[in-house]
Amino acid sequence: MYEHPHEITDSTIPTRIMTSPIADWRFARSSSSTLEVFLLGTVDFASALGLQARLRDQLAARVDTHGILLLCEHPPTISIGREGSFADVLVEREELVSRKMDVHWVNRGGGVFVHGSGQVAVYPLLPLDRLKLGLLDFRSRLEQTLLRAAEDLDVEATRSANAPGAECRCGQFAFIGAGVRSWVTHGGMVVNVSIAQECLDLVRWTHSPTRITTLEAQRMKPTSMASVRETLIRRLAQSFGYDDYQLHTGHPLLQRTTRKVYVFG
DSSP states (O other): OEEOOOOOOOOOOOEEEEEEEOTTOOTTOSSOOOEEEEEEEEOOHHHHHHHHHHHHHHHHTOSSOOEEEEEEEOSSEEEEOTTOOGGGBOSOHHHHHHTTOEEEEOSSSSSEEEEOTTEEEEEEEOBHHHHTOOHHHHHHHHHHHHHHHHHHTTOOOEEOSSSSEEEETTEEEEEEEEEEETTEEEEEEEEESSOOHHHHTTBOOOSSSOOBOOHHHHHTSOOOHHHHHHHHHHHHHHHTTOSOEEEEESOTTOOOOOOOOOOOO
16 A cells, blocks of 8 residues: 555663563653663554654653653565655565555655565654754764664674665665654664565665665674664663663554565565
């Protein structure tokens, strides 16, 4: 379906881990400087957008530095940000229909991204004004997160000169595409861990000859999603000055949509 959006110290950080869906989670704690982390599993793109919109509005109404971090994978999907267009999709519409791939125009920075199994979508919802951060600070700290996480995985990475994100010897493996509303961020980053190259080649990610790659291709060995999620969470908390984060599975406000999808691989 094609749709346009409606404006919608390297010390170990202590965590409290909850391994079941959190029906008892209460957002309305009056004062908190904690980063609340939610592992959502595989979530359709529209549901992830809806959850971000609800949480973003709730964060905007607070007066503390409480932050939220969502991590998930998406079924095969294409998203088009403010710097992209449908001309950057390199296959015919009929092929997208046959693959059952939705296309979403979204209010975020960046160009065209492909989402699918083997990619981590990282969505930080942070109150920049209360954290005393500007937009350039936000991007810089996201890139810092990517570089430190890559280092943890023994990947030598640098900031990309072509599109916000991080690249390594094999090419660019992570992209930043974020937005801000009422000084609360939404969107964030996608990190290609082991997503199929066939999937990556469906779109033009940048208007440079830089190859689009994965962490697994760079490391030349299997790379677990769990290990990548762990280092991204830890490094993002550090980059934004959160001394404590709480880890949960699922989210009580997430409303999933069920549909058949084409699975690459």
